[in-house]
Structures are given as structure tokens and as C-alpha cells.
Amino acid sequence: MNTTALEQTPPRLPCTLVTGATSGIGRALALQLADAGVPVIALGRNPEALRALAAHSPLVTPCAADLAQIDSLPALAARLVAQHPGLGCLVNNAAIQNDLRLDDARCDSACIRHEVDVNLVAPMVLTQSLLHHLQARGSACIVNLSSGLAHAPKRSAAVYSATKAGLHLFTQALRVQMEGTPVRVVEAVMPLVDTPMTAGRGRGKLPAEQAARQLIAGLRAGQADIRIGKARWLPWLQRWAPGVLARILQRG
Ligand SMILES: NC(=O)c1ccc[n+]([C@@H]2O[C@H](COP(=O)([O-])OP(=O)(O)OC[C@H]3O[C@@H](n4cnc5c(N)ncnc54)[C@H](OP(=O)(O)O)[C@@H]3O)[C@@H](O)[C@H]2O)c1
DSSP states (O other), X not given: OOHHHHHHSOOOSOEEEEETTTSHHHHXXXXXXXXXXXXXXXXXXXHHHHHXXXXXXXXXXXXXXXXXXXXXXXXXXXXXHHHOTTEEEEEEOOOOOOOBOTTSTTOXXXXXXHHHIIIIIHHHHHHHHHHHHHHTSSSEEEXXXXXXXXXXXXXXXXXXXXXXXXXXXXXXXXXXXXXXXXXXXXXXXXXXXXXXXXXXXXXXXXXXXXXXXXHHHHHHTTOSEEEOGXXXXXXXXXXXXXXXXXXXXXXX
């Protein structure tokens, strides 16, 4: 779907909170949703990037917040619900990837804890904090950004891989819990996408704009498992060539 087609499609998605909206996939997602008429709450830390997002469209509300401040997240969620009663979609997109072996001198407990907090604990706490509000709506969705590394690890990113595996299983569990409720739980699996997270590595990366466009198309189509680009091969590789998949992903 091209941008023009997106713009012509009536906005069926509700007001959406996108975490990590200041960069990469989250930024592309926030901009495309706003361009399609969807109100967006854009969460991140970088003030300049937040200002630029707000300047792009009046539909973007910037939200400066540090997801590593776990104890502040329930109050943040309550404030957002009060300010945006139409909030009906949470996209847990923000993440960090420390390219560090566990025996690297720079890898310590604080570093591990920070990565787990941002990538896994924050999405869980934000989800829990918004759940009653979302359940009270006619329809709502929670979208978690996942990776092939949830299924086979990257050699230099043990903690990141573990957080994505945790987020994958959390998504599955939440989906079971939300059966019979208006809340749709979506897992969006990304291939290697060209963003600051992957700067300087990999080949054949998908542009972030295309990744965002495919994600929005999947959401609009009502898909529960949205596999973007080459990630569509993941189930096939897991079943028929797990050794090949493991070797590809180990290299990152
Ligand atoms: N790129 C890929 O190839 C790829 C592949 C598979 C999955 N994914 C997943 O896709 C998602 C987006 O990745 P990306 O490549 O677009 O990453 P990115 O360009 O590095 O952007 C990461 C975003 O997370 C935000 N963030 C990081 N720490 C934060 C914190 N403490 N509090 C609030 N926000 C924080 C950053 O915002 P601030 O710096 O402003 O805080 C930034 O907006 C992630 O979940 C990633 O795991 C990406």
C-alpha cells in the first residue's frame, strides 16, 4: 500500500500510544498514523525529536518519558487516559539493544537491568496500567514489537534476545487472557530494518517507512500475527530449517 492509498483510507484505528516514537520504526509509524488521520501520542526521551514530531502534525501529542523509570509508568498511563479518553491502541515499540557479550567488561548488572526494564518490564507495566481502560472500550488493541531473535539468539545480544523471547511469550499469554474481551493482542515481528538500532550492520535492510506501512496494513486487516518483510519466512524456517535460522540470527 502506498502513502496515497493510506491517506485515502478512512482512519479506523483509534488514538494510538506509540512508545519509542522518536526514532526508526516508531517514528515512521507515528508519522504515517498521523498522516492517515489517527491521533498519536508519541512517547520518547529525545526532546528535539519529540518537537519535530509535534511540528509535523497537530494530531501528534508528544510525551516525554523514560520507560526505564518503571515505578512512574502507572501514573503516566493514568494521566494519558485522563487527557486522551479515546486512547484505544498501545504500541510497545521502544527498545534498546546492547551489542555486548556477557563477559565484556562494560556489561554489568545495571546494564542488564536497564535493557530488561526498557524492553520487557516497561511494556508489561504499561499494558497492565492501561488494560482496564482498554477493556472498557468497544474495541482496542495492544501491539508488541517482536523479532526473530525471540526464537533464536544473536551471539552478541543475549539480553536483548531474552527480552524479545519474554515479550513473545507475554504476548501469547495476554492474548489468551484477553479472549472474549474487546482487546486484540498483536505481535508484529520485524526483519532487519534500517534504523539507528541496526546502524553499521547487516545487508538488505527494510526501510523503516516500509516496515511501518506493512504494520499499519496488518493492523487494518485485523491480523493478530503480523510478520513484516522477510520475517514472513520465520515459521517455515523454524519448522523446516531451524539450524539455518539459528546460524543466520546468531550473526545478527
Ligand atoms: N531495527 C530492526 O532491525 C529491528 C528488528 C527486530 C525488531 N525490532 C524492534 O523494533 C522496535 C523499534 O526498533 P528500532 O530499530 O526502530 O529502534 P531505534 O531506532 O533504536 O529506536 C528506539 C526507540 O526506543 C526509544 N527508547 C529507548 N530507550 C527508551 C527509554 N528508556 N524510554 C523511552 N523510550 C526509549 C528511543 O527513544 P529516545 O531515545 O527518544 O528515548 C527510540 O525512539 C524495537 O522494539 C526493536 O526491538 C527492530
